Amino acid sequence: MELFVEWEDKYSVGIEKIDKQHKRLFEVINRLYYSRGNKTHAVLGETIQELIDYTKTHFTDEEQLMHKNGYRDYEAHKKKHESFIEKVKKFNNEYQKVGDDLLEEYSLITEVLLFLKTWLCDHILVVDKEYIPLLIKRGVK
Ligand SMILES: [Fe+2]
Numbered sequence: 124m125e126l127f128v129e130w131e132d133k134y135s136v137g138i139e140k141i142d143k144q145h146k147r148l149f150e151v152i153n154r155l156y157y158s159r160g161n162k163t164h165a166v167l168g169e170t171i172q173e174l175i176d177y178t179k180t181h182f183t184d185e186e187q188l189m190h191k192n193g194y195r196d197y198e199a200h201k202k203k204h205e206s207f208i209e210k211v212k213k214f215n216n217e218y219q220k221v222g223d224d225l226l227e228e229y230s231l232i233t234e235v236l237l238f239l240k241t242w243l244c245d246h247i248l249v250v251d252k253e254y255i256p257l258l259i260k261r262g263v264k
């Protein structure tokens with residue numbers, strides 16, 4: 124079965140804890156991809172909530188690591204995380220409203236999945252990779 128977002132070596136940042144969290148985010152996105160159209164509104168809603176909750180956990184961990192190590196672009200990075208969470212929450216509100224219309228629900232989730240995939244992959248490759256060298260220099264594994 125082909126995955127919607129597939130983990131590749133290029134996404135690895137070289138810090139095990141961060142890689143693990145990114146992989147788990149990929150996993151939740153893939154689950155949402157395969158659930159749309161064949162799971163109930165409630166189950167899909169739970170997956171979306173799980174995505175929001177786990178993303179928050181991951182962002183908090185990343186922000187703590189950046190802050191503790193005196194990363195100079197900490198504030199800008201944190202703002203990017205915050206606007207992402209805002210977007211996903213907005214989507215979640217929209218999703219709650221289209222409950223009875225399966226087709227609308229399906230196309231809304233599909234649109235959001237593309238956003239999630241693009242945002243997360245770009246964020247890891249560009250934005251996250253910027254703070255990693257500092258952490259590696261500080262001995263974070
Ligand atoms: Fe990240």
Ligand SMILES: [Fe+2]
Nearest residue numbers: 185246250251
């Ligand atoms: Fe990040």
